[in-house]
Amino acid sequence: MLSQAAMRGRSAALVACLSARGASGLSAAAPSPSLLASIRDPTLLDGSGFPPRAGGGVPSFRVEDPGAPSSGPDAAVADVRRMGEGGRRGGHRPGERGAPGLEGRHDRARAVVGPVEVEPTDRGEPGRRRGDHDARVRQAPGGVARRGGLRSLFPGLLRGRGGSAELGGRGFLSPSPFVGDDGASPRGRIMAVHEAVGVCALITPWNFPIAMITRKVGPALAAGCTTVVKPSELTPLTAIALRTLAARAGVPEGVFELVTADGSTTPEVGEEMCTSPHVRKVSFTGSTRVGKELMRQCSGTVKRLSLELGGNAAFIVFEDADVDQAVDAAMASKFRNAGQTCVCADRFLVHKDVEQEFVSKLEKKMSQLVVGHGLESDTTMGPLISDLPVKAISDKVRDALSEGATCVSGGKPMPSVGPNYFQPTLLANVSPDSSIWRTETFGPVVAVSSFETEEEAVELANDTASGLASYFCTRDMSRAFRVSSRLENGIVGVNEGIISNAAAPFGGVKESGMGREGSSMGLSEYLETKYIFLNT
Numbered sequence: 001m002l003s004q005a006a007m008r009g010r011s012a013a014l015v016a017c018l019s020a021r022g023a024s025g026l027s028a029a030a031p032s033p034s035l036l037a038s039i040r041d042p043t044l045l046d047g048s049g050f051p052p053r054a055g056g057g058v059p060s061f062r063v064e065d066p067g068a069p070s071s072g073p074d075a076a077v078a079d080v081r082r083m084g085e086g087g088r089r090g091g092h093r094p095g096e097r098g099a100p101g102l103e104g105r106h107d108r109a110r111a112v113v114g115p116v117e118v119e120p121t122d123r124g125e126p127g128r129r130r131g132d133h134d135a136r137v138r139q140a141p142g143g144v145a146r147r148g149g150l151r152s153l154f155p156g157l158l159r160g161r162g163g164s165a166e167l168g169g170r171g172f173l174s175p176s177p178f179v180g181d182d183g184a185s186p187r188g189r190i191m192a193v194h195e196a197v198g199v200c201a202l203i204t205p206w207n208f209p210i211a212m213i214t215r216k217v218g219p220a221l222a223a224g225c226t227t228v229v230k231p232s233e234l235t236p237l238t239a240i241a242l243r244t245l246a247a248r249a250g251v252p253e254g255v256f257e258l259v260t261a262d263g264s265t266t267p268e269v270g271e272e273m274c275t276s277p278h279v280r281k282v283s284f285t286g287s288t289r290v291g292k293e294l295m296r297q298c299s300g301t302v303k304r305l306s307l308e309l310g311g312n313a314a315f316i317v318f319e320d321a322d323v324d325q326a327v328d329a330a331m332a333s334k335f336r337n338a339g340q341t342c343v344c345a346d347r348f349l350v351h352k353d354v355e356q357e358f359v360s361k362l363e364k365k366m367s368q369l370v371v372g373h374g375l376e377s378d379t380t381m382g383p384l385i386s387d388l389p390v391k392a393i394s395d396k397v398r399d400a401l402s403e404g405a406t407c408v409s410g411g412k413p414m415p416s417v418g419p420n421y422f423q424p425t426l427l428a429n430v431s432p433d434s435s436i437w438r439t440e441t442f443g444p445v446v447a448v449s450s451f452e453t454e455e456e457a458v459e460l461a462n463d464t465a466s467g468l469a470s471y472f473c474t475r476d477m478s479r480a481f482r483v484s485s486r487l488e489n490g491i492v493g494v495n496e497g498i499i500s501n502a503a504a505p506f507g508g509v510k511e512s513g514m515g516r517e518g519s520s521m522g523l524s525e526y527l528e529t530k531y532i533f534l535n536t
C-alpha cells in the first residue's frame with residue numbers, strides 16, 4: 001500500500017512526466033468564438049484558483065460548438081491554456097476527498113449552474129428546464145441531477161462499509177477467528193482492510209462530458225486515490241470548468257489533475273498513462289476499438305482496468321406489451337442526446353402483431369421532436385457531435401435502404417439547421433445483416449425488424465459482440481424474469497427506456513467492457529482488499 005504522500009508524489013510525477021512531453025505532446029483547449037460567446041461564466045475556463053503556468057510553447061486546439069449553424073470565422077481564440085502542466089503539490093487526506101467537498105460549499109450553486117451553461121454547447125445536448133414536460137427526451141441523465149447523485153453517493157457508501165471520514169475507507173471488515181486445517185482452536189484473527197488502489201488515470205468520452213468524469217473521480221477520491229483525467233478532445237471545456245469548480249471548492253492540487261490533448265497527441269498521452277508504472281489503475285469510457293488497444297497497453301504493468309465500452313442495444317416489443325408505454329420508453333431511450341448514448345436503443349425488434357401500431361405511434365411522437373441548438377428553449381433534440389457521424393449515418397441509412405428497408409420518416413442530414421444535424425429517422429423492415437443493425441449507430445435512427453416468437457427475439461437480441469444494455473416491453477411477469485435472465489447484457493430495462501441511476505451498477509459484458517460504475521460496486525473498482533493474519 002502506498003502512503004497517501006507517496007500517492008501524491010506519484011500522481012505529481014505522472015503529471016510532470018506527461019507535461020515534460022507537453023511542449024510537443026500536450027495541447028491546451030480553446031473554444032471557438034461562437035462557443036466562447038455562449039458561455040455565461042467564462043471564468044470557469046480561465047483557471048482561477050490555480051493559476052495556469054505561463055505558456056511554455058504549449059499549442060492550443062480549437063473546440064467547436066457542435067450546434068452552431070456553421071463553423072464560423074476562425075477568429076483569434078481565447079487564451080485558456082490549461083492543465084497537465086506539471087508537478088503540482090498538494091495534500092489529499094482521504095477523509096477530505098475532493099469531489100464530495102463540492103457539497104455544502106458556497107460554490108455549490110455555481111457547481112450546478114456553471115457546467116450546464118458549458119455542456120450544451122460543448123457537446124450540444126439540450127438541458128432539462130424548469131417545468132419541462134418533455135424531460136424524458138430532453139433530459140441529460142448524464143445531466144446535473146444525476147451528477148449531484150454521483151457526488152453524494154460515494155462518501156455515504158464508504159461510511160456504510162465501515163470507513164469513516166478519518167479512516168478514508170480503511171475500516172476493518174469484520175475480523176474473524178483463524179482456525180487451522182486440523183480444526184484446532186483458533187490461533188489468531190483474520191482481518192481484511194480496504195485500501196485505495198493508488199494513482200488512477202481516467203480517460204473519458206465526449207457524450208456526457210461531466211457525468212463520465214464524476215462517475216470515475218467521485219469514487220476514486222472517496223476511496224482515497226489520486227486522479228489524472230484525460231477528457232475527450234471534443235469536449236474539454238466542461239472538464240476544465242469542472243476542475244476549476246473542484247479547485248474553488250477546495251480540492252487540493254495533485255488530487256484531481258487534468259490533461260487535455262488533441263486528436264493527434266491523444267494516443268501518446270494514452271500510452272503514457274497505460275504503461276507508466278506509477279499508474280495503478282486505468283478507467284476508460286469510450287469506443288470498444290480504443291478500449292481493446294488500452295487493454296493491450298495496460299497488460300505490461302498488469303494494471304487494474306475498468307472498461308465502459310460501446311453498445312448496440314436491442315429494444316424488444318412483445319405482443320403483450322402496452323404499446324403506448326413501449327413508444328414512450330423507445331423515445332426516451334433512442335433520442336436521449338440525439339441517440340449518442342452508449343445505452344441508446346439501436347435495434348428495435350417488434351412482434352409482428354403489434355409492429356404496425358408501434359411504428360405508426362412512434363412516427364407520430366418522433367414528428368413532434370424539435371431539432372435545434374441545445375440552448376434554444378424549445379429544442380428537444382440537439383446536433384450530432386460533428387459532421388463525421390452525419391456522413392457515417394447517411395451511409396448506413398443508404399445501405400439499409402438498398403438492402404430492403406423502408407424509410408418511414410426522416411433519413412437525411414439537415415444542412416439548413418447546421419452541418420451536424422440529422423433528421424430523427426424511422427426505418428422499417430431492416431435486415432439484421434445490414435450495418436445499421438450490426439454496429440452501434442450513435443445517432444437518431446430507429447431501425448425496426450419484426451419477429452414471431454420469444455425464442456427468435458432473444459436470439460436476435462443476443463446476436464452481437466456487444467453486451468451493454470437491452471430493453472423489452474411486456475405485461476407478462478414470468479416473461480419479464482425469463483427474458484431478463486436470458487439477455488446477454490450488463491443492464492436490462494423492462495418497460496423503461498431510461499435506466500441510468502447513480503445507485504445502480506452500470507456496465508457491460510462481452511465486448512462492452514468490464515467493471516461497473518455507480519453503486520457500491522463503482523466504489524470497489526478503486527479499492528484493493530488486503531488480508532492480514534494476526535497471530536494472537
Ligand SMILES: NC(=O)c1ccc[n+]([C@@H]2O[C@H](COP(=O)([O-])OP(=O)(O)OC[C@H]3O[C@@H](n4cnc5c(N)ncnc54)[C@H](O)[C@@H]3O)[C@@H](O)[C@H]2O)c1
Binds near residue numbers: 208266513
Ligand atoms: N459503456 C459506457 O458507459 C459508455 C459511456 C459513454 C460512451 N461510451 C462509448 O463511447 C463511444 C463514443 O465516445 P468517443 O467517440 O469519445 O469514444 P473514443 O473511444 O473515440 O474516445 C474516448 C476517449 O478516448 C480517447 N482516445 C481515443 N484514442 C485513444 C488512444 N489511442 N489512446 C488513449 N485514449 C484515446 C479520446 O480522446 C476520448 O477521450 C461509443 O462507442 C459509446 O458507446 C460508452
Ligand SMILES: O=CCCC(=O)O
Binds near residue numbers: 142208340341343500
Ligand atoms: O453514454 C453512456 C452513459 C450514459 C448513461 O449513463 O446512461
